Amino acid sequence: MVPGRSHGSDVYAVTVTKQHTVTASGDGFLKFWKNSVTEVDAPRDNVESVFIDKTGLHHVDSFQDTFQNERMSLIATVTFSGRIVLLRVTQQGGIERLDVDLEAKSTYWAVRFLKDHLGKAHKLAATTPCGVTKIWNFEIGDDGVPSFTVHGEVKSQSGSFATCLDLNSEQNILATGYQNGDVVLTQLDTAKAVYTFRSFGLKGSSQSSSSVRCVRFSPLGKILSIASDSGSYGTVTLYDTKYGENVGSLTIPSHSTSTSVGAYAHENWVFEVDFNESGEHLATAGYDGKVRIWNVETREREATLNLSPTDVDDEDIVEEEDGLCSAVGVKFIPPGVRGGAGGDSNDGLVVISLDRGIRWYREAGGI
Amino acid sequence: MKSKRYNTFVDKLLTRQTRRCVTFPADTKAESNRFTQCIRLISLLIENLTLKNTVTRRDLYYQDVQLFKSQSVVDSLIELFTQCMNITGEELGAIAAQKGLMVGDVTLHCPNGVLTDYRCFGNAMLIPRFGNGTVITLISEVDYILIVEKEAVLSQLIKSKEKRLLICGKGYADVLTKTFVNLLSRCLPDVPILGIADFDPYGFLILENYRSGKGHLDQSCPHLQYTKASILHFIKGSSILNLTLRDFKKCVKLLHTLDLSNLRARQEVQRLMVLGKKAELDVIKDPDGELVHYIDRMCRLSLK
Numbered sequence: 001m002v003p004g005r006s007h008g009s010d011v012y013a014v015t016v017t018k019q020h021t022v023t024a025s026g027d028g029f030l031k032f033w034k035n036s037v038t039e040v041d042a043p044r045d046n047v048e049s050v051f052i053d054k055t056g057l058h059h060v061d062s063f064q065d066t067f068q069n070e071r072m073s074l075i076a077t078v079t080f081s082g083r084i085v086l087l088r089v090t091q092q093g094g095i096e097r098l099d100v101d102l103e104a105k106s107t108y109w110a111v112r113f114l115k116d117h118l119g120k121a122h123k124l125a126a127t128t129p130c131g132v133t134k135i136w137n138f139e140i141g142d143d144g145v146p147s148f149t150v151h152g153e154v155k156s157q158s159g160s161f162a163t164c165l166d167l168n169s170e171q172n173i174l175a176t177g178y179q180n181g182d183v184v185l186t187q188l189d190t191a192k193a194v195y196t197f198r199s200f201g202l203k204g205s206s207q208s209s210s211s212v213r214c215v216r217f218s219p220l221g222k223i224l225s226i227a228s229d230s231g232s233y234g235t236v237t238l239y240d241t242k243y244g245e246n247v248g249s250l251t252i253p254s255h256s257t258s259t260s261v262g263a264y265a266h267e268n269w270v271f272e273v274d275f276n277e278s279g280e281h282l283a284t285a286g287y288d289g290k291v292r293i294w295n296v297e298t299r300e301r302e303a304t305l306n307l308s309p310t311d312v313d314d315e316d317i318v319e320e321e322d323g324l325c326s327a328v329g330v331k332f333i334p335p336g337v338r339g340g341a342g343g344d345s346n347d348g349l350v351v352i353s354l355d356r357g358i359r360w361y362r363e364a365g366g367i
Numbered sequence: 368m369k370s371k372r373y374n375t376f377v378d379k380l381l382t383r384q385t386r387r388c389v390t391f392p393a394d395t396k397a398e399s400n401r402f403t404q405c406i407r408l409i410s411l412l413i414e415n416l417t418l419k420n421t422v423t424r425r426d427l428y429y430q431d432v433q434l435f436k437s438q439s440v441v442d443s444l445i446e447l448f449t450q451c452m453n454i455t456g457e458e459l460g461a462i463a464a465q466k467g468l469m470v471g472d473v474t475l476h477c478p479n480g481v482l483t484d485y486r487c488f489g490n491a492m493l494i495p496r497f498g499n500g501t502v503i504t505l506i507s508e509v510d511y512i513l514i515v516e517k518e519a520v521l522s523q524l525i526k527s528k529e530k531r532l533l534i535c536g537k538g539y540a541d542v543l544t545k546t547f548v549n550l551l552s553r554c555l556p557d558v559p560i561l562g563i564a565d566f567d568p569y570g571f572l573i574l575e576n577y578r579s580g581k582g583h584l585d586q587s588c589p590h591l592q593y594t595k596a597s598i599l600h601f602i603k604g605s606s607i608l609n610l611t612l613r614d615f616k617k618c619v620k621l622l623h624t625l626d627l628s629n630l631r632a633r634q635e636v637q638r639l640m641v642l643g644k645k646a647e648l649d650v651i652k653d654p655d656g657e658l659v660h661y662i663d664r665m666c667r668l669s670l671k
Contacts, residue, residue: 008630009630009633009634009637010634010637010638010641012637012641026633026634026637054627055619055622055623056622056633056637058637058640058641080618080619080622080637080640081619081622081623082619107619129612129615129616130612161610161612161615161643163643179609179643209607209609209644211609211643211644232602232603268602268603269602287602324599326599328641354599
């Protein structure tokens, strides 16, 4: 049961809450796919669409909390015109657009929430095309609506496009990735830069890409994984966040003599990486139409999922892209979320791809 | 009657484009400049008209480079004059230099009954001038009309065996080229019109200018289609470049102005932004004619 033509245009981002798998698309819609569906239900019949903006959407992230003993989630999405739009989802599944104005004058690109376990200073951070990362604190008010205050901002030294970011509450750190290949690690409280990791990608030619596409902290914040371009290949590098050291990269064995680059994780750019809840596994989504699951400890590849146009319901195949199923997003689904009550006791995955497909996977006897 | 015409002329001067008031004596330096430019251009035009000369806008600009500063100043003023007085540039004695190129064989039927054949014999030729009421027909059948951005791409595409009419505006198309495309679309409503340009915001802007005619109905071509060519096909190539902040801002602007129904263009502009990349249709790095095959294939795909 894979909905093929899930949106009216490319699907660019996905996030998972207890209730929904939420996708954001260039068609300007957010779609909330119910996670409570079972194998026999069609996802298409269990989806709610919310139109956000005519310029389209490219990022989405979620925040979950309990409010007055009821589960609630916040969804942040960014429009192509650079605005951050916030929505609230109640336990009953009611979706409501919030009227929050986060300095509308600025243009934002990537957005991430951070949950503070003490419940006092939750954070929202967003990057801008001119390289600045803005951080807000927020609190859920008595009416269940968050109120935001500016916490600070991290300026980039290079002024390069800030493509991605992640935050971690355990270590209280923020990482921002840039188009020029740099990743800057920042202390959240002081908004001061701690480390700058430079790209290992090919250098020396303007036509050789070294853009950072995704940064993600492990759940405990000890490891930072960075997905960046190396020419037309995709690399994933792991860094120790305490000492700022490179602790290895994820690579597939290459038998080809034609590639002089050597160590890469995917044969084409890696668009997103995601740790599972325990931090044991890392999933990587490649433009080469593959999703790989890696063991973080051994840095070995444990599984490869090949996306194929035939995965989707026949009439839904998007033919115009030459059968291209490039994965542009991947998220782990924690155990027990997908498949309704008594559902999966293992990790699951959701993958979005350029054929506009949304694929849910569950672990079958160990992935 | 005369004064009414004069009044609308002044009104338009006041409201159009700049919305700046042009008075004499002027309040600001910029305004006095504009006033001088206006008067100087009018005097040049009168001089030419009394001598019964027709000159190009380029020539007019060269009459006083220091004053006009750029060609676009002359162009916008002439456009203003023609609009206000509801006459053509030809009647005003100031025509655009021919810039656009075409490859293909067509016949122009002038309203006075004169037929002129234009045959290209495998070379690009300048798009001919034509008057109001002209009708165009094809000498040989074509499957589609293809608009390209760059002359270099055009000269490569000539070698292809595809049955098509090629148009090239060399970057932003001039009025004549756009009017010619409009004429083609009106006289040959069954022939699809495709467009291909660089995968950067300027490429899309250039094609959009053909589509919308910048608000001039007689220069627009609403059924111009984008081909199936995509930035995605260039990711592995060597002609891919980083999208700059300036490009990014242009892309945002484009997404605001692009028609919602124009799904292909919107999708491609979004992809530029998400990938953070742009690509040029670079023929220099294409010694084996791969690009030509690619464009041919994408055009045929788009017709299905």
